[in-house]
Amino acid sequence: xxxxxxxxxxxxxxxxxxxxxxxxxxxxxxxxxxxxxxxxxxxxxxxxxxxxxxxxxxxxxxxxxxxxxxxxxxxxxxxxxxxxxxxxxxxxxxxxxxxxxxxxxxxxxxxxxxxxxxxxxxxxxxxxxxxxxxxxxxxxxxxxxxxxxxxxxxxxxxxxxxxxxxxxxxxxxxxxxxxxxxxxxxxxxxxxxxxxxxxxxxxxxxxxxxxxxxxxxxxxxxxxxxxxxxxxxxxxxxxxxxxxxxxxxxxxxxxxxxxxxxxxxxxxxxxxxxxxxxxxxxxxxxxxxxxxxxxxxxxxxxxxxxxxxxxxxxxxxxxxxxxxxxxxxxxxxxxxxxxxxxxxxxxxxxxxxxxxxxxxxxxxxxxxxxxxxxxxxxxxxxxxxxxxxxxxxxxxxxxxxxxxxxxxxxxxxxxxxxxxxxxxxxxxxxxxxxxxxxx
Amino acid sequence: xxxxxxxxxxxxxxxxxxxxxxxxxxxxxxxxxxxxxxxxxxxxxxxxxxxxxxxxxxxxxxxxxxxxxxxxxxxxxxxxxxxxxxxxxxxxxxxxxxxxxxxxxxxxxxxxxxxx
Numbered sequence: 402x403x404x405x406x407x408x409x410x411x412x413x414x415x416x417x418x419x420x421x422x423x424x425x426x427x428x429x430x431x432x433x434x435x436x437x438x439x440x441x442x443x444x445x446x447x448x449x450x451x452x453x454x455x456x457x458x459x460x461x462x463x464x465x466x467x468x469x470x471x472x473x474x475x476x477x478x479x480x481x482x483x484x485x486x487x488x489x490x491x492x493x494x495x496x497x498x499x500x501x502x503x504x505x506x507x508x509x510x511x512x513x514x515x516x517x518x519x520x521x522x523x524x525x526x527x528x529x530x531x532x533x534x535x536x537x538x539x540x541x542x543x544x545x546x547x548x549x550x551x552x553x554x555x556x557x558x559x560x561x562x563x564x565x566x567x568x569x570x571x572x573x574x575x576x577x578x579x580x581x582x583x584x585x586x587x588x589x590x591x592x593x594x595x596x597x598x599x600x601x602x603x604x605x606x607x608x609x610x611x612x613x614x615x616x617x618x619x620x621x622x623x624x625x626x627x628x629x630x631x632x633x634x635x636x637x638x639x640x641x642x643x644x645x646x647x648x649x650x651x652x653x654x655x656x657x658x659x660x661x662x663x664x665x666x667x668x669x670x671x672x673x674x675x676x677x678x679x680x681x682x683x684x685x686x687x688x689x690x691x692x693x694x695x696x697x698x699x700x701x702x703x704x705x706x707x708x709x710x711x712x713x714x715x716x717x718x719x720x721x722x723x724x725x726x727x728x729x730x731x732x733x734x735x736x737x738x739x740x741x742x743x744x745x746x747x748x749x750x751x752x753x754x755x756x757x758x759x760x761x762x763x764x765x766x767x768x769x770x771x772x773x774x775x776x777x778x779x780x781x782x783x784x785x786x787x788x789x790x791x792x793x794x795x796x797x798x799x800x801x802x803x804x805x806x807x808x809x810x811x812x813x814x815x816x817x818x819x820x821x822x823x824x825x826x827x828x829x830x831x832x833x834x835x836x837x838x839x840x
Numbered sequence: 841x842x843x844x845x846x847x848x849x850x851x852x853x854x855x856x857x858x859x860x861x862x863x864x865x866x867x868x869x870x871x872x873x874x875x876x877x878x879x880x881x882x883x884x885x886x887x888x889x890x891x892x893x894x895x896x897x898x899x900x901x902x903x904x905x906x907x908x909x910x911x912x913x914x915x916x917x918x919x920x921x922x923x924x925x926x927x928x929x930x931x932x933x934x935x936x937x938x939x940x941x942x943x944x945x946x947x948x949x950x951x952x953x954x955x956x
Contacts, residue, residue, distance in 0.1 A: 432916060432917065432918070433916050434915070434916030434917055435915065435916055437912075437913040437915065437916075438912065438913060438916065438917060441912035441913055442912075442925075442929075445912070445929055445931075446929075449930075523909045523910075523912075524909070768916075770916070770917050770921065770925065771921070771924075771925040771928065
């Protein structure tokens with residue numbers, strides 16, 4: 402006699418390894434240093450790398466420093482780019498006499514056709530000319546090698562550019578795996594007027610297997626990990642204007658966290674989850690943002706599946722390397738340069754081997770003294786950015802056989818879209834949750 | 841608060857009247873491009889070369905280490921930290937500097953400490 406098969410669907414599991422140690426600042430001591438130290442560390446690391454790449458690029462040309470430039474001598478120089486931008490907000494504008502000239506509304510993009518690039522190293526700086534290096538593509542903080550010669554005007558005429566290129570990628574074992582999925586969601590903005598709690602509850606129910614028939618539940622059982630990529634909470638600005646809060650307002654301050662914690666507890670009880678801080682979350686402003694305090698999540702932090710992570714976040718699942726940020730680095734690139742789409746910005750940061758080249762110039766950053774933690778030395782398999790306008794993805798192929806899945810994760814409160822990645826073949830698709838009842 | 845000051849020296853720091861006693865002549869002929877790294881006196885401002893306090897040979901060696909561009913900026917980092925950073929980056933800083941710094945009796949902060 403056949404007993405009713407009460408098959409319990411087991412959720413698949415994967416091994417997790419956190420690589421966030423580089424982004425933690427607990428051990429750092431502030432001794433009054435300024436940003437020259439982190440720029441030095443960045444220039445030194447990248448220059449050593451570029452010097453090793455130059456012989457394969459143009460071995461016949463001499464390499465020299467900026468101070469050693471001679472007029473007409475063709476050579477290669479390596480340094481940090483600085484982009485002089487006319488419209489970049491400057492603190493001194495507040496003190497300038499012609500106040501009426503300064504525009505009251507800041508533009509979203511500070512580019513201007515008169516922007517020019519300058520190359521700097523410890524010995525000096527030189528203005529860059531020529532059309533090879535486009536100021537609309539590059540930003541301050543990128544380290545490159547340039548081939549060219551000094552002109553009579555004292556500028557450096559650029560004939561060719563060498564970027565570091567995609568970093569080497571660790572070979573992954575190609576054994577045919579089973580389908581295992583990772584879900585990315587960002588911009589939940591719980592507490593804002595535009596967030597719909599039903600939408601996120603639908604997502605939670607779907608992932609935890611409370612929705613759908615056996616087939617749906619079978620799919621949900623193959624989800625091994627959830628990453629929440631920043632901006633989970635939005636506190637209304639009226640509460641944050643610095644005045645003392647009345648007791649009824651104090652509870653309004655903590656309501657978004659309570660709501661988030663209830664939902665995260667449901668998730669943490671079911672599968673491992675990582676939560677990253679974003680620009681609207683209660684974490685430090687400067688990158689790298691430190692993990693959200695566990696006290697904010699009294700319910701979910703008791704689970705060992707709950708992990709509060711840094712922004713940027715780097716981890717390995719079944720030896721597949723994931724690297725991503727909550728969006729501040731790409732948003733800053735959007736303000737100071739231009740590209741066809743956000744995936745182009747992602748690709749550029751990989752080619753420049755730096756997560757956030759505009760830090761610390763226009764992006765808040767901790768003044769590290771001995772290292773630059775945003776340098777990418779090993780190519781990730783999945784490179785994601787959160788809190789973008791729409792879902793976009795591309796598979797990037799490198800010259801040395803690197804394969805990277807680039808993902809732009811849209812804001813969930815605006816789009817209702819989460820992203821699902823299959824770890825077996827790095828294929829990606831969107832999971833859309835709608836709560837409109839159509840007639 | 842009025843204080844009966846019998847000795848005004850307590851409030852006003854005495855200025856030393858030492859004339860520029862240390863006119864160290866550099867034996868190397870300075871090449872303009874590397875002057876900053878070899879530290880010839882021609883390019884160094886007077887404040888760097890002869891100063892009333894804390895001036896001895898060891899301090900001069902350490903100041904040359906501070907000024908050496910190859911090891912990065914010296915402001916905002918202690919000399920030992922800067923030496924260790926240079927060591928970790930593979931720049932091979934001279935071992936004598938390390939022994940001097942660990943030996944004690946020398947200023948651990950760079951020469952710009954407190955002045956910038």
